[in-house]
Amino acid sequence: MLVVLDTNIFCADFKLVGGRFRTLLAAVDAGIHRLSVPEIVIDETVGKYASAVDAGFGSAQKALNDLDRLYPKQPTLDERLRDAAKEDYRPWLLGTLRDHSCRVLPYPDVPHSEIAQRAIARTMPFRDKKQDGYRDTLVWLTILDLVKTSADRIAFVTSNKHDFAAGDQLHEHLSDDLVRVGLRANSVKLFTSLESFVEEFCRPNLPVVDSSIVATAGAKQLDPALRMKLEAHLRKRVFDRIERGGDDWELDSALLVSFAEPTEFDSVEFSGLSAVDPVPVDDVRTLDESTLTIRVTAICECELLGFCGRGVWRPSRFPGWSLVDDHYDDDTVVVSSTQRLPLALQLVTDDSGKDLLSLEL
Numbered sequence: 279m280l281v282v283l284d285t286n287i288f289c290a291d292f293k294l295v296g297g298r299f300r301t302l303l304a305a306v307d308a309g310i311h312r313l314s315v316p317e318i319v320i321d322e323t324v325g326k327y328a329s330a331v332d333a334g335f336g337s338a339q340k341a342l343n344d345l346d347r348l349y350p351k352q353p354t355l356d357e358r359l360r361d362a363a364k365e366d367y368r369p370w371l372l373g374t375l376r377d378h379s380c381r382v383l384p385y386p387d388v389p390h391s392e393i394a395q396r397a398i399a400r401t402m403p404f405r406d407k408k409q410d411g412y413r414d415t416l417v418w419l420t421i422l423d424l425v426k427t428s429a430d431r432i433a434f435v436t437s438n439k440h441d442f443a444a445g446d447q448l449h450e451h452l453s454d455d456l457v458r459v460g461l462r463a464n465s466v467k468l469f470t471s472l473e474s475f476v477e478e479f480c481r482p483n484l485p486v487v488d489s490s491i492v493a494t495a496g497a498k499q500l501d502p503a504l505r506m507k508l509e510a511h512l513r514k515r516v517f518d519r520i521e522r523g524g525d526d527w528e529l530d531s532a533l534l535v536s537f538a539e540p541t542e543f544d545s546v547e548f549s550g551l552s553a554v555d556p557v558p559v560d561d562v563r564t565l566d567e568s569t570l571t572i573r574v575t576a577i578c579e580c581e582l583l584g585f586c587g588r589g590v591w592r593p594s595r596f597p598g599w600s601l602v603d604d605h606y607d608d609d610t611v612v613v614s615s616t617q618r619l620p621l622a623l624q625l626v627t628d629d630s631g632k633d634l635l636s637l638e639l
Contacts, residue, residue, distance in 0.1 A: 279311050279467075279479060280428055282383075282421055284436030285322040287472050292327050292367075294374060296638045297571050297624035298472045303378050304565045305480035312430070313380040316420040318413060320371065320382060328364040335360045386419035414441045422455055425465050432466045435475050446470055473638075484563035484571070492562055492572055492631035500557040500574055507634040508576065508625065509554045537619055540596060543584045544610065550581035555618075565626065569635065572625040577618055584613045 281302070291299050306313045339355050375382070425432050436442055443449055446468070453463040469475040489498055500508065539546045555577040562572050584599060591601070591611050603612035626636040 279433050280424070280430040281306075281311050281313050281433045281435060281475070282424070283313070283315055283319065283472075284417060284434070284438060285319045285326065286437045287435055288319065288323040288371075289326050289330075290437070290472070292323070292330065295626075296636050297626045298476050298638060300565050300569065300626055300636075301476045301480045301484065301571055302472065305476075305483060306378050306380075307566070308483070310480065310483050311433075313375070313378060314383050314424065315375060315380055316383045316417050317385055318416045318420065320368070322413060323371065324368045327367050331360055331363050383420050383424060386416060386423050388419055411441060414438065418442070418452060418455075421466060422459065425456065425461060426459060433469055433475055433479070434466050435469045435472055437471055439470050443468055443470060481561075481563065481571070484565065487562040487564055487570060489559045489562045492559060492570070492627065498559050500559055500572075501631065504625075504627065504632060504634060505554070505557050508557065508574075508623065508637060511634070511637050512551060512554065512576075512578070512621075537582070537617060540584070540586075540599075542590045542595075543586050546582055546584045548580060549583045549614070551578050554578050562631075568629050570627050570629060570631055572627060572631070574623050574625065576621045576623055578621050580617055580619050582615050582617055584615065585610050586613055587611075 288294075290296075294300075294303070302311075302313070305311050335355055335357075342354065372382070421432060421434055434442070434448075439446075442452065448466055448468040452466070456465050457463050492501055492504060499505075537546070557574045557576045560573045560575055562570055565571050583602070584596075585606070586596075588609055588611050591613065593600070596613065598617075599613045599615045601611060602614045606612045621639065624638045625634060627634055
């Protein structure tokens with residue numbers, strides 16, 4: 279299958295070190311799939327990486343300035359490192375993709391009038407309430423050029439459901455484009471996450487490894503030393519999410535996907551993690567000669583906050599929940615509960631299974 283990646287897939291893992299990207303690249307190296315990336319995606323990714331570097335340096339400098347007021351003579355950040363990081367990223371990204379035989383697809387040769395007509399007609403990726411669908415349209419027209427000349431089925435991986443999808447399928451405007459140029463409507467298969475593509479079309483093709491390499495003797499549970507690293511990683515994400523007021527919707531949704539929220543609540547959010555049980559090993563596979571990919575399910579003791587209408591809240595009505603804030607606002611109270619929730623994780627380790635290289639939910 280010929281795989282085309284959108285900008286948001288790269289922005290979720292700028293350095294391509296997570297388990298999903300590593301698994302995709304391993305499948306590409308094994309000749310199972312081929313990889314293509316539109317040039318517009320490269321340009322957008324480089325721009326977004328530069329913005330992320332600027333934001334990171336800005337946050338770090340602000341933290342140092344705050345600390346300097348408390349304890350003077352703190353070190354300053356070298357702006358040359360920031361600039362070098364931005365300058366080096368494009369050649370690094372292109373070189374890495376080239377190492378995996380990735381083809382960079384040129385900008386589509388289409389007149390401005392064609393793009394203008396799509397915008398006027400609100401043909402996806404242009405949509406009614408979106409101010410700018412220009413770059414997404416260039417991505418799609420690049421794919422349309424590709425599919426005209428490729429005998430392979432195309433897998434388009436993007437998390438941008440709003441502009442390319444209807445549910446989990448390719449939007450009918452885009453299917454109509456395929457038919458209009460004489461192709462089958464299913465010539466392009468849409469995947470709304472890299473995980474969904476990797477789990478269906480990459481991971482099953484990787485060599486299986488005996489789980490004993492990463493598990494305790496006589497039990498299919500993660501080695502305690504590796505489990506401690508896993509737990510430390512999760513606690514750091516929890517700290518970033520809670521203590522620093524950051525957003526981590528991936529963490530929230532991964533934990534809450536298995537949770538049956540009381541229908542009477544306005545919303546429920548994850549607010550803390552107090553324990554991780556021994557972690558069963560579900561699957562171990564070889565990525566390359568020096569790395570493994572491990573799938574585990576951690577049972578986490580999680581703290582949840584629920585937001586409930588004042589007139590709805592009754593302790594006897596919601597066993598396991600307790601009132602924590604009766605003054606949230608005139609109409610709402612805040613309640614809490616501790617729940618044991620499963621958290622599916624993909625780990626990447628060295629070939630010994632001892633050194634944790636990356637972790638994804």
